[in-house]
Amino acid sequence: MNLTRAAHVGISVSDLDTSIAFYRALTGREPVVADETMHSVPFGVSQGLPTAKLRYATINLDNGLGIDLIEFQHPIGYRTNGAANRPGSMHLCFRVDDFDAVHRRMKDAGYEFLGDDYTFLAGEVTPEAALGTRVAYFNDPDGTNLEIIQPKGGFAS
Secondary structure, three states, rough: OOOOOOOOOEEOOOOOHHHHHHHHHHOOOOOEEEEEEEEEHHHHOOOOOOOOOEEEEEEEEEOOOOEEEEEEEEEEOOOOOOEEEEEOOOEEEEEEHHHHHHHHHHHOOOOOOOOOOEOOOOOOOOOOOOOOOEEEEOOOOOOOEEEEEEOOOOOOO
């Protein structure tokens, strides 16, 4: 099948305007699509729903990946309360060049991290190329798991 290129990640949100503000502040990007609407029975059925009435926005990242923020107005969904260890949960990872500077700016801006930042250590992780990689995890307003990472050496995140 060769599905090797991601086009976008879709994140269901409870309030599109709140999520746009959060991801705009996080990425420094304006949406390329903002407050678009859709109301379609066939589209809903394609997603296993009876219909789909929604608002959405898209923020593009440098590598071409789009973040689609989707507020389902009908049928309204319920928060999943995703956590790292729950099957079906996902996270979106943002690669950074200066971990300390980004981490500090995020904390100063009021972002709350789920725990302390972490550096991969010998004996805890393979491959060896991952040693020294730094990560920190946080959530968006709806609880979507997000990560910042600064890979070390030859490790490709």
